[in-house]
Amino acid sequence: xxxxxxxxxxxxxxxxxxxxxxxxxxxxxxxxxxxxxxxxxxxxxxxxxxxxxxxxxxxxxxxxxxxxxxxxxxxxxxxxxxxxxxxxxxxxxxxxxxxxxxxxxxxxxxxxxxxxxxxxxxxxxxxxxxxxxxxxxxxxxxxxxxxxxxxxxxxxxxxxxxxxxxxxxxxxxxxxxxxxxxxxxxxxxxxxxxxxxxxxxxxxxxxxxxxxxxxxxxxxxxxxxxxxxxxxxxxxxxxxxxxxxxxxxxxxxxxxxxxxxxxxxxxxxxxxxxxxxxxxxxxxxxxxxxxxxxxxxxxxxxxxxxxxxxxxxxxxxxxxxxxxxxxxxxxxxxxxxxxxxxxxxxxxxxxxxxxxxxxxxxxxxxxxxxxxxxxxxxxxxxxxxxxxxxxxxxxxxxxxxxxxxxxxxxxxxxxxxxxxxxxxxxxxxxxxxxxxxxxxxxxxxxxxxxxxxxxxxxxxxxxxxxxxxxxxxxxxxxxxxxxxxxxxxxxxxxxxxxxxxxxxxxxxxxxxxx
Amino acid sequence: xxxxxxxxxxxxxxxxxxxxxxxxxxxxxxxxxxxxxxxxxxxxxxxxxxxxxxxxxxxxxxxxxxxxxxxxxxxxxxxxxxxxxxxxxxxxxxxxxxxxxxxxxxxxxxxxxxxxxxxxxxxxxxxxxxxxxxxxxxxxxxx
Numbered sequence: 001x002x003x004x005x006x007x008x009x010x011x012x013x014x015x016x017x018x019x020x021x022x023x024x025x026x027x028x029x030x031x032x033x034x035x036x037x038x039x040x041x042x043x044x045x046x047x048x049x050x051x052x053x054x055x056x057x058x059x060x061x062x063x064x065x066x067x068x069x070x071x072x073x074x075x076x077x078x079x080x081x082x083x084x085x086x087x088x089x090x091x092x093x094x095x096x097x098x099x100x101x102x103x104x105x106x107x108x109x110x111x112x113x114x115x116x117x118x119x120x121x122x123x124x125x126x127x128x129x130x131x132x133x134x135x136x137x138x139x140x141x142x143x144x145x146x147x148x149x150x151x152x153x154x155x156x157x158x159x160x161x162x163x164x165x166x167x168x169x170x171x172x173x174x175x176x177x178x179x180x181x182x183x184x185x186x187x188x189x190x191x192x193x194x195x196x197x198x199x200x201x202x203x204x205x206x207x208x209x210x211x212x213x214x215x216x217x218x219x220x221x222x223x224x225x226x227x228x229x230x231x232x233x234x235x236x237x238x239x240x241x242x243x244x245x246x247x248x249x250x251x252x253x254x255x256x257x258x259x260x261x262x263x264x265x266x267x268x269x270x271x272x273x274x275x276x277x278x279x280x281x282x283x284x285x286x287x288x289x290x291x292x293x294x295x296x297x298x299x300x301x302x303x304x305x306x307x308x309x310x311x312x313x314x315x316x317x318x319x320x321x322x323x324x325x326x327x328x329x330x331x332x333x334x335x336x337x338x339x340x341x342x343x344x345x346x347x348x349x350x351x352x353x354x355x356x357x358x359x360x361x362x363x364x365x366x367x368x369x370x371x372x373x374x375x376x377x378x379x380x381x382x383x384x385x386x387x388x389x390x391x392x393x394x395x396x397x398x399x400x401x402x403x404x405x406x407x408x409x410x411x412x413x414x415x416x417x418x419x420x421x422x423x424x425x426x427x428x429x430x431x432x433x434x435x436x437x438x439x440x441x442x443x444x445x446x447x448x449x450x451x452x453x454x455x456x457x458x459x460x461x462x463x464x465x466x467x468x469x470x471x472x473x474x475x476x477x478x479x480x481x482x483x484x485x486x487x488x489x490x491x492x493x494x495x496x497x498x499x500x501x502x503x504x505x506x507x508x509x510x511x512x513x514x
Numbered sequence: 515x516x517x518x519x520x521x522x523x524x525x526x527x528x529x530x531x532x533x534x535x536x537x538x539x540x541x542x543x544x545x546x547x548x549x550x551x552x553x554x555x556x557x558x559x560x561x562x563x564x565x566x567x568x569x570x571x572x573x574x575x576x577x578x579x580x581x582x583x584x585x586x587x588x589x590x591x592x593x594x595x596x597x598x599x600x601x602x603x604x605x606x607x608x609x610x611x612x613x614x615x616x617x618x619x620x621x622x623x624x625x626x627x628x629x630x631x632x633x634x635x636x637x638x639x640x641x642x643x644x645x646x647x648x649x650x651x652x653x654x655x656x657x
Contacts, residue, residue, distance in 0.1 A: 035635075
């Protein structure tokens, strides 16, 4: 490596470096200039610095067109990764704005710095083209998010959630690293494209199947697919709501993008037609099982939830199942661009709707002490804008036509049905997904019924139920309302005009070479 | 694959031997020894054959962990600095790497320096926490 290569590296990793610099700046400014200032002022300054960093990174991503695989093949920069990074930066800034109300902690600098470092980790995940960097991104994200979950030190649930998240994450990382070492042993390289080249044309090999299944564990943990989902409901419920929103949106988007790229770049597509061909690459049955289990368990378990954040967690698991259908559709080489575009579109719109739903949950939690479903009663009257936002998000998650969830599901199912050689499996999974749709409608509409229809005429008195106090301060136009309205506008706009996002995505996928 | 796996046959032999020796010891002790007989000396915690001093769970200041972590961080810094210093002159003389060798280390040290400032301002370097004159009812909020 010489001067030129080093400067090139700085150029390619520019957005990540800007965000990392913003993290350091937030930390140091909070400790030096803002020391002793009121906590509220410190939060405002931290949000402003985060916004400046995010804006600079977004500007860099938009204005500097780069396309290269650099750093000895470790780091891929193409229009698609830049687009995903742009989305991640946007989600991080929205989360930071939500954190303006984060009155559960005095550690303002740490809160925002960890959020920004987690964003860097997500961006590394999006740009990784090598097993080493994939692992680095997964770990940087994880290690920044564990303390964020535990930040609400006074809440007993937060500690439990953080410990569960941490232990599951540590175990998943270990198993994934084990799988990566097998992949390296089989192919002799850690480069994703190199692995695919070395594995192509091999017959079924128990060691390859082991390597693939082990590698999938880490991705399954990050996206909360079913056998590795056990942390999700507790972490979503126990974590401070802005953090839960970021885990549900940013972490999901980057996780699925990374999984899609990993599958598309590193794992061979199935060869000739025939039933046995499905098992040749080893990963198709594994992903199919994950998808089926996630869809069934996520949807059915969501029925029994009494807490909005837990319900959103199980709905996230169900959506992970739908997204895995798109991953499955990456199997055929001809189908790849469409499937990858559908995957990113679904993950992006899901992230937006999830973030908005968590913003509403955060508002309810701040006013009622918890985000239990029956605290939603009468939300339509108390906070009409927020309730309207909640309706948009939940109906989009259910997949109702004018909203972004519908084209997302449509493109994913279409991509899954077009998969060559996997007709029967994909058809079966799509049928299961369609059969489970009414179940999803039921539990989403149950929430909306509580928010809009159910009258809260018997107002449970008591000083411990501040949410039930009369219209008092709750109708104030807070940051949660602003974020929810922004996200709702995005969900509605992308639902009416899916080409706004899908068009650039397809162009980027085509330019990136699928 | 077979040739690859064949390298690990010594490891397999070692595994079998280790299992046999340790399992054999346990079994022999079980058969030959007077299992089940308990005395005060037998129930004592085994500490290298010495008579143990104090309880098993002494309280330890959490500061030790902080210091240990900081030590590792700055130890790593030194580990990086040594090889860097060795090749520094040589690479500085060549135009192709002159900027690289300098700025690579400066950026690394910059990140570490920010961490150092953080640890300092947070009071992680003070062994004795300066007790404030006020009552414990007014805790230091920014810590």
